[in-house]
Every structure is written in structure tokens, then in C-alpha cells.
Amino acid sequence: MNYDMWILGLIAGLMGIFTSYILYLSRTAENPLRKIITYILLAMMNGMLLGPSIYLSGVITISLEDAIVISAGLMAIEIIYPLILFVRSIEQEDIEIRISIPVIIFLTLLNEFLMSLDFNSIILSKTIFTIYGTSFVALISQTVSSFWFIFPMALEMGLTAIFTIRKGEKIAFIFIIFQSLVMFFTPTAIPQNTWISISVFAGGAVMTALLIFIFESLYRESYVNKNFSRYLLQILLIYGLMMIGVMIFQYESSVLIVSIAVLLEMIVYINAILRKNYFSGKGKVYWLANKEWSTLFLMDVFIAEFAMGATFDFQYYGTSFFINSLHLAVFSGSIINMITEFFYNTVVFVGGITGSSWFLIMMGFEMGSLVVFKIMKTRELENKIRLGLMIGAYGIYSILIPSFLVTNSRIYPFIGWSMGIGTAGGLAPALIIPMLLTYVISGSLSLLFGARQLCSVFCTAPLMYQGTFYDSMKKFNRTTPTAKKLSTGGERNLIYRVVSFTIYISLAVAALFSFLYHYHILNYEIYGTDPLFFMYIIIFDIMWYAVFLTMPYFGNYGCINTGYCHWGNFNRFVGKYGLFKLKVKDPSQCVTCKTKDCALACPVGLSSQPGSFISQGQFKNSRCVGVGDCVEACPYENIFFYDVRNFLKEKVMKKE
Template identity: 35%
Template sequence: MEFNLIFVLIATLMTAFSIYLIYLIKKGINGLGFLVVLYLAGSMVVMFATLPIFFSTQNKITEAITLLANSFYMILGLFAILALSKKKLDNVRNSYTLFLFAVIMAISEALMGETFYSIETKTIGNPLLGVENYYYFAVMASEMLFTLVYFFKQTSYPLREFLIILLPLMIISPVIFPSNSTYIYDTTWVSSSLMIIGTIVIYETLYRSRLKQNQETMTSFELMIIYTLMMAGEFMFFLTGIWYLFDFSMITGMSWFIFRAIAGPSKIKGNYVRDTKWTFAFIFLTFVMEWFMGGVLDFASGVFSSGLSGFMSSLALGYVSPTSYFGLGSLFDFLSIVSTITGSVWFLLMMGTEMGMLAVFRIKDLKNTENKIRFILMITAYAVYTIYLPSFSPIASKVQYIPYMWSMGLGTLGPVSPSVLLTGIIGTYIVSAGLSFLFGSRQICSVTCTAPLMYQGTFYDSLKTFNRTSKLGRKTLSSRLKSWFKIITGIVWGSLLAMALISYLDQIGVLNITVLGNDPTVFLYSFYFNFLWYVVFISIPFMGTYACVTQGWCSWGAFNQFFGRLGFFRLKVRDPQQCVKCKTKDCTKACPVGLTDMPGNFIKKGEFKAYKCVGVGDCVEACPYDNIFFYDVRHKIRKLFNH
């Protein structure tokens, strides 16, 4: 109890002293005064770096080392300050020295925690262990809260919102009480929820300022790095039982928080719809963060067993020796690790929450009633069709036998067994082909598939500009099917049919062929939809949006697009002459699959019908004359009855 009181006193003094230093920085102190502040902050680092040595082994030698180190710092620092006092130091305060100050503040608190650890255990750990106690978090929270409140009026949008969201993420940490497993799991769910909100805010912030030449792109990227480090740290804990990476993310997060609150947003700016490399890096980093978050939620929900061996035993495709099959085993293991999480229900639920909110935000910008209804159906379909029915519903174990529920074609729910072949698989293809014939392939590609929810929210929808600006995206423009499109579609379909045949023959006992222990169609489906699809999605800046449609990567989409092309669905215009007069051709710019030949068809035929048209309806929204409308079996029936 005595030590606890001492700890509280030290932590309180540390907080007061640190807040005072931040206050001095806030006042705009510069020159020699700024160096004095750095010197005082550094004194805390030296003091708390040497005290653990003394408390771990209390003898004359460690006592001398502690006294000498602190005395040497004090004397050397004072001499340096006196030497510099005769020079002009007007430019000593800059972004680099402010960042140094922020890092020193964060490290000093971690070392304070390490000092408390050494007093309690009589051993030396490392500065990262100092993060794992509530004294550290009390000091950190107090300093960050003071910094936010004190700098609030001077902090501009969106940095202010970024700091507001990061603060509770830093405070609600699973390492405050690392021995309490219930607390760890509870805070894991809370921190994941807060991070989802933070990610949505970043997306929306960038989207709302997309017309500006300069945006806070680098500031957003920095925050996403912190999110990624935090999720990776939690993931590594469930794998190894060690918090060190998460501890490092806490120090990094606090350093960034104080630095950005003082220095303001990054001076490196850009515009994400014009910067291909930045946008790719940002999407890739976001995916990595979301992948770690999906894994953390799988651990927290019991889908994965804790520990490295538990995780490996939970892999959907299994694990083989990385050196097996002339090194191909390592590629298989990489695929198995990545696709296990991307195919898990918690990853899909987390992604659906983020992308679904972006889609909800976009609804209010839509003017076409039918498109608003489609958006509501799309969001509902993801929640019910993709998440609830196959994973949580009372009929979850029976959905494979219900037509239209064997989603995404071959290999989704399991092997091609005789028991599901007729109603589950063939029934799904028949029902889906019929719906595509009547209403167009939009019933899949713009409603029930997971892709439209991810492509059509505010931020990701704005990336369709890369359809025209990226080298590969430009090659997919217009409704014409290029020869390489047909080759890709043929390879995807041919491989799935071949694997489906092998799978069926395996199931009836004629063959016994597997892919490293996996059913052929399950393996290939996992490769195409749990791995390759995300590669295509992340590569939007280089491929354009909806590359699954424009380049033929999706077999299920290609099947429904074929029957949609044969059926009733098309786009029509009320007055072709209006298209002749139109100078902007906004419909082609808005199309997420790059159908640039729409206006010509509208003028010649009064309608547009194409294999690649999946009925997103952005052209209907973009038309300034409200001239374009959807046409499908409903209009055909209405026309027949009117006659």
C-alpha cells in the first residue's frame, strides 16, 4: 500500500510537470526557452531510464550509476544551453524538434511505468513493459486530454476529429489490466468498434473534401498507420501472449497525438482521386488493418484458438511445410492464412459495417427513387443474405440445400456433393439465371453480391475516376469485350468447371484428388474470392472500379451478366435528341464500369444494353436532364397490358 501511494504521488507529479511543459510549448516558446523545455523533458527520460537499474539491484554500484548518469546529463545539458545562449536560435522550434518533444514525452512516461515495474518485481524489463500499467495510462490520458482541450480551438478540421477519436482508443486499452482476460476481451470489442468509427470518419473526411486540390491525405495516412499498429499488436498478443507491439503502438500513438495537436496537420498534402500511388498505399494499409481486426475478432469470439498452434489449427485450408513441393508450400500457407480471415464471418461483418455506413451516407445524395430502393436492398442483402442466414440463422446448416442460397456459384459452401447438386447448386444457377433474365445482372452484381456494397459507398465510388486515368482502367472503357477479357473469363470458368467435376467424382468415390487435403472447388473458390478478389479491390487505383466486371475475374458475375444480356434489362432514354444536345456526357463519367459508348447508343437506338452493364444506376443519377431510366420485365408486362 505504501508503494502504491508513492506511485500515485510520482504519477501525479509527472502529470503536472508534463502538462506544464506542454503549456509552455503551447505558449509558442522558442529559441533558448524551447531548448530548456527539451532539456527538462529529457531529464525525465534519463531519470526514469536509470531508476529501474537501481531498484532492480539496490547496491552501491547501481546507486552510483544512477547518480552519475543523472549528474552527467544535468551538467552536460547546462553547459550546452549556456554555450547556445550566445547564438541566434530563432529557428530552433520546427516540426522536427516538436516531434522530438512529443516522442520524449511519450518515452518518459513509458520509462516511468518501467520504474514502477522494477520496484515491484526487483527486475529490469524493457520500456515497453512500462506501458502495461494503469499509472502509465492515467498520466497519458491526463496529458492527452489537457492537450486536446487546450489546443481545441486552434486545431482545425479534420485533425480535431481525428484526435477526438484517437483519445478514447488510447485510453480504453486491453493492457491496463493485462492479467484480466475478461477485461482484455471486452476492451478488444470496444477498441475495434471505435476503430471502425474512426476509419469511417477518415473515409468520409477525404470524400467530402475530394474537390479540393489539397487534402489532409498524409495526416489521414499517419492515423491509419497507428490504427494498423494497434490492431497488429492485439493480433500478435492472441498469437504469442506478448503485448510488445501493442505497447509500441501506444507510444507511437501518444507521440503522434501530442505532436499533431501542437504542430497541426501534416504539410504534405494531396488529393486522393488524383494520386494513384498514395491512394493504393492508403487502401492497402486500410486492408491490412482490417485484416488484423478481423483476426482479432475471430480470436475474441472463439473462432480461433489462442496461440500460434491454435491459429494454425484453425486455418480453413490447413497448413503444410513451407518448404514442401519445391517451396510452393509457403505460397499455399500464405493463401490459407490470408483467406481464412477474409472468409470469416467477423471480417465480413466488420467490412460490411464500414462499407455499409459509407453506402448509407450516399443514400441521401441519390435523387432516383429506384436507386435509393436498390441501395436499401443492397445493404439489407449484405446483412441478411451474406451474414445472418449462412452464419447465425436457425437454418444456417441447411442453406446449402436452398436454391439461390448457394451464393457466388461453385465451391462456396462446400464440395459438389450429390446431396446439394440438384437443389443447392443447380437450383441456384437456375433461379439466378431467371432473375438476371428478368431484371438484369444487377440482382447479383448490384444487390446481393458483397462487391457492390464495397464499391458503391461514398469514398470508394469516387475512385471510379481511375477508370479513366489509370493505364489499365482506360483499356476497359466501353462495352466492347476485349480478347483478353474473354481469355480471363474462360480461364476462371474453365478452372471452376474442371475442379467441380473432380469434386463431384471425389464425392461419389470415383476419384480421390485433393489440393493439399482440400476439396478442389473449395480451394479454388477460396483463391478466387477470398484472395484474388481483394487483390483486385485493393488495386482500384491501377485497375479502376468494378474490375471484377470489366476484366472478367468473377465467374458468378459473368454467368449472371450473360443471362442479363439476353434478358429484358436495359437503359432507356425518354428523348434521344436530348442526348444529341448534351455536351457534358455526365452519364459516361459516372458509370463505375466505364461504359463510355452509352450516349451513342442512346442517340441511335434510344436505349443501351451491354454485357458489362450491371445496373448500378449512377448514369441515371448523373444525367442533368433526368432523361435515363431503367427498363426490365416490369415495363414489358406493363406495356403488354396497356396494349
């Protein structure tokens, strides 16, 4: 048994507890003496650790006794300033002593850094110079990314949250506890395959749970503390950087980006925790009226999700195997060639991640949880069933079958070709009939049940749009000028016409090139990738997320209101001639209704339901995809869905 490791671990833990208490004192200090004590304690710790660092450095040779003397001397020097402040506070009772937050942050991190540096040297039985050489970057990054730094920091983060955050700061408290767990599961802490594998998936699970918690908290409390809203954006952006760092670590064992992210996170955290009432101040942000903040939040979340999905893929498949499977182009030739190769590689890499099994699994757990919360709040049984089917369809149809059960899913209609032309590959001869069958099957379902079969069940998008948090963002449909124009204009809107036409032409041209290539009429590929499949990656695996992330500007269900999704456009066009519609039990009830909640609840932004219900007793619109929020919102429970089931029931009743 390595007793040195256990002893040093105990010391590191005690120092973590001690530092947490010092930070607590710093935050709550009211009288001059307590403020000065925090300086003295941090300065003494710093001096105590500097002596061993010099002794272990290997740059100069000194005895252990000399190291102790140096530590004592440094401690004495560093406490001179706090002692001067103490004397002044006695002589002048009304003097105000302020705690310098940057100094406390610097001393706290420096102490943890020196401890990590010293303990690494002791455990490895090597001098610091022997371990890191002359590279200052290696010295900093490897020390910060080691478990001697990571684990005490995680402990300090959790303990300071317990010590300092009050009842009025519940969301911030839970968020920081999650933060400490994410910090603990930093993959670079222990550079061993078992730990890396465990920490990647465990840390990802904790981060996913953290995001779910934040989503649901924002849904329940539209007004967020102003400081916490800023803190939230900063930490999420740092998490994105950290996940990118983990990707790089998995690929080439570099810990630089991870260490930068760890330091930034601790700076942001300590700065917040030292400020009294930071998370419980009076300033509030109504995020549903702040499209800039909401957009930044969505982008921060997506960056973290994207990089986290990539770390899952790298860990599960192996970094080299996964990257090689993307068939990236090799940089060569002229500058123009290299620019096009860079563009191609970016598209294929980003699309390879967003379309990968593990990214979709992670998103499924995250978004699916929000849908489960919505099911719990939903009154109508049919809506509950549809939301349940939507989760099941996502898991089975988007992940399980194409990724794990069917090795060549593209040849099976309505599995491989889930989003129409281009989904699973080029327009090869063997795939034309399955692709056409997909249109027949999906179109038939839209005739019978409306486009809701796609836009509210089978497509991956509704899982993302219809959870509690994202559903609440439909308010932007009526408050943001562009979103309002899109939701009210429909297919007549110029943006809709331009976007849908551009998508149709792009896919048609790519399909033509793909068809000619597979029939050996034209030898054209994009660095080995079929042009139709490449276009599909751009449209659905990359640009779709741009539409989704700009929801505060373009509104909820931008894929419908902008005409962006050609597959949805096709099914909604067919659905116009089908049986699906919304009907009311009693049109006269709509005449006396003063709330018009059905229109306000529509996530697509449709607003003509009340008038149509009054005049016709029903509502039919190509952009109505049967989400059911209007049915749920009606205070009289007057609205119901009408589709092939009702049609057949009426036919049977007539015969009887």
C-alpha cells in the first residue's frame, strides 16, 4: 500500500476544507479583524508551500532545513501587509478595510497550484524540473489538470456552496453542487484508460443532468437573478471550452485547453462566491423577453452539448476509428484547394458529430426528460400518448434501429430515409425505390393523421421543441418582429418562399449530380462523399441547428415557419388534402370565450383558430401539426383532434 499517497491525499483534503472555510470567512467578514485573518491565512499557506516547491524544483540544491527556513521567511514577508492593516484598524476604528477579491482568487489558486506541484513531485520521486523540463506551459497545464489540483478544487467548490449559499439562492446552490461533480469527473485528473472512460461518461451524465435542471428551473422561473444569469452564461461557455479540451486530450493527450478551462471556471466561481448576496440580489432578468440573452444561452448550451457528444463518440468508438470513419480530406494543393478542403472537413466533422449515435442519445436523454416533465403537466390523454410515442419514436426510429440493429438501414423505407431524399446517402439505383416508398408511406400517414405524424412524432425536431423549456420559448413568436412576421405570414411570407425554394433547388441539383454519378454518366463526388448526402449534412445536420439556436429571433418551430424542412413541407402539403383538423364540440362556446387561449398557446404562432371555430366549427391549416397545446389550453375543454379514427367511427355509426 502506498502510504505516501494516502497521507498526501488526507493533507490535500484537509487543505481543501481549510480553504473552503477561508473563502467562507472572506464572503461573510463584517469586521476588520476577520477580513485581515483571511489574508493572513492565505498568505501563510502560500509561504508554507513555496519553500517545498523551491526544494523540489531541482533548479537549485538546498537542504530540507533550508526549505523550512525559506517557508518561514516567506510566510513572515507575506503577512506583513495584513499586519499593517490590522494595526491601522486598531489605531483608526472608522477605517474601512476592503477585501481584494482578485488577490484572494490569485492566492487561492496559487496555493492549490503549489500543492499540486509539490505532491506530484513527491509521489513521482522526481524533481519538478525533471518532470516538466523547461516548458512553462507544460508546468502550468499538467499541474492544473492533475488530480492533486482537480479533486481539491471540486471539494472546495462543493463545501463553499454549502457554507456560503443561503436559502434564497437555491437554484445557484444546486447548480454549483453539480459544478463540483463535473469538476470531479475531469478526465485528465487520472491519465489512465479506466478513469478516462468512466469520467467521460459519468461527467457527461452529470452535465446532462445539470442542463436538465437549468432548463426546468428557467421554465418554472421566468425571472432570473441578473448576476446568476451572467454566471450561467460564463460557466456554460467554459464547459464548452472544457469539452473541446477533453476532445483534444482524447485525440493527442494534450491537457492545455482543459487546464485553461479549469482555471477560468475557478476564477469565475470564486469571484462569485466571494461577493455577498451575489446570487440573491434584487436585479432580475425576464429571459423570455431578452432575445439576446436567450440566444447566447442556447448557443452556449449547444457548444457544450456538441463537444460532449464528440467526447462520447471518441471514447466509445475510439478516436482514430471515429475520425477515420468520417473520411476527411487531406490538405494539399493550392490555397483555394485548402480552403475548400477545410470547408468540407468542417461540414463533415460537425455533421458527423450531430448525426452520431451518442450525440443523439445524449440529446434524447436531455430533451426527452423535458418532454416527460411536460407529460406530467399535460391534462389530455391523447396529448400524453402522442408525447410518449414521440419519445419512443426518437429512441427506436432515430437511434436504436439505424445505429444498433440494422447495419444498412438506408435500404429500408421509412427507416433509412427518415427525412426524404438525401437522408441515408446518394441516389443510387438500388435506393430509388425505397426512397420513393418512403414518400408514399409518409404521405399516406399524413393523409390519414395529418403532418403531425412527422412534425409531432417521427421527426427528431419535436422532441427538441416540445419539452417544457423549449415550448415556453413560443412566446418569442409574438414578441420578436421577425418571428411574428414568419408565424403570421405563413407560406405567403417572402422569407418562407425564398428559403423553401433555395432548399428545393439545392437538393434537386445535388440529387441530379448524385443520380448521374451512380449511373456512371458523370464522375463527380465531393472528396469521396456523394453530393446529395453532403448537401443533406449541410441542411439538416448543421444549418438546422442554426435555425433552432436562433429561436428567440425566428420563433419556435422555425423549421415550419421558414419553410426550411423540405420533408415537412411535403407532408404538410399532402396533409392539406387529408382528414386531420381541429374541431370544437360547441362553436357557441367560442363566441363567448374571452381568453382566446387556443391561439396564444400555438407553438407555430397560428392565431386564426377562434374565428375559424366560430364560423366553421373546425380549424384546418397546413402549418398546424397537431402539437395539441391549443387543446390543452382551452379552458372549456372544447377542442379535439379529428383524423381517420374519427372518420371511420362516423362511418360505422352511420351504418348502424
